[in-house]
Amino acid sequence: MLDGKPRDIDICALVPHAAVRVYVMGERALNLEPANQGDIAAMRQIVAEAVQAGAFGFSTSRTISHKTLKGDHTPTLRAQEDELIGIAMGLKEVGAGFLEVVSDFNLPDAATEFAMLRRVAEACGRPMVFSLTARHDRTEVWKELLALSNQAAADGLRIRPVFPPRPIGILMGLLGSQNPFSGAxxxxxxxxxxxxxxxxxxxxxxxxxxxxxxxxxxxxxxxxxxxxxxxxxxxxxxxRTTCRTARPASPPRPPARAAARRTSPTTCCWRTRARASCSAR
Structure with a gap:
């Protein structure tokens, strides 16, 4: 389908952890509950099949900044180490793909979080990238993370920071989750x-x-x-931002039970959360 559409740049797709987690775990994923071994095995198989079908890798989020319009955190926020390793082993099994991670690196601290991610990379042997940003509350943490990734590279691990080329964009408006007067x-x-x-x-x-x-x-x-x-x-x-663009309102979508509408985990968007419902796209 994409081959028939004109485009100016090359594109690639990563398997979204949040969608896969909700597809497999349903309400438990939305409640940020730990995955059991059956859940992990199912997610590993989905990710492995997706990479074999052409996905470039697997993406997960561990930041509290990723929320729904209602303020619910991403279902992957508290994913445990065994879950991440189990899914990553799917990449090892097919011998392809990389891991992409977004993290706040503050639970309990940057070194501890990085050490956990390093163990995931060591277990699966696949490349990993993570977002490296400056933080107004911890202005030196990026230096610590850069040193940790340099050490990992020196030890033979392919863990690389990704630097944003410009400030991260923020859309505000009366149709969005935030606007300049949200706190008043x-x-x-x-x-x-x-x-x-x-x-x-x-x-x-x-x-x-x-x-x-x-x-x-x-x-x-x-x-x-x-x-x-x-x-x-x-x-x-x-x-102080000059952005005043409002996000278009999404058309109303009737809720449907995840089990009844399962077609593909990548068609399931956790942002359409209706508690135990998961709308297929």
């Missing part, structure tokens, strides 16, 4: 309203003044953001 109590009082009614309320001079006054008092529009976002952007830096 006066805005929260109308946040539940449909967008047209919210806009009308925000245009009211008294309500507008109240929202702006709340922001000046609080000193931060984003109290709901994590204390140590992996993007390295402070709330004040986010407020």
């Amino acid at each position: 109590p006066s805005y929260k009082a109308i946040a539940h309203l449909p967008v047209p009614e919210r806009v009308a309320a925000m245009r009211d001079p008294a309500k507008k003044a109240a929202i702006l006054a709340d922001d000046r008092i609080s000193g931060s529009n984003f109290p709901s953001l994590p204390a140590s976002p992996s993007s390295g952007c402070s709330p004040s830096a986010i407020r």
Whole structure:
């Protein structure tokens, strides 16, 4: 299908851990429960088959910055080491693919988290890349991670940091999960309203003044953001952004039980969460 579509750059696909985890574990994945051995075996087989079919590797997220619009964390946030190793062994079995990791590197600290990821790479023998970003709360942690990855390379492990070429983008708007007034109590009082009614309320001079006054008092529009976002952007830096693009609203989709709609784990998006439901795309 892709062969028949024009494009200006080459593209590749990674198997998404979140989608695979929800497909295999259902509600337990959404609740961040540990995977059992049966779950791990099923995920390993799916990943191995996907790589054999053409996927370039496997991608997982361990950052609290990846959330649904409702604020739910990614289902892979607390995946245990045995789960990661078990899935990675699927790559070893087929002799192809690499691992891509996004982590906050703060549970309990960068060295401990990196050591765990290193053990995963050692077990499967496949290459691994991880996102290396500056953090406003721990300004030197990137140096520690760079030193750890250099040591891993010296020891013969293919673990490489990935440097973003520019600041990580943030989309804000009344249709998104955040906007410049999300933390203002006066805005929260109308946040539940449909967008047209919210806009009308925000245009009211008294309500507008109240929202702006709340922001000046609080000193931060984003109290709901994590204390140590992996993007390295402070709330004040986010407020100064010039991006005002709102994400288009998704069309309503009736919930369906995961077991009833299973066609492929990669068609299952955890962001459409309806608790025990998983909408197939």
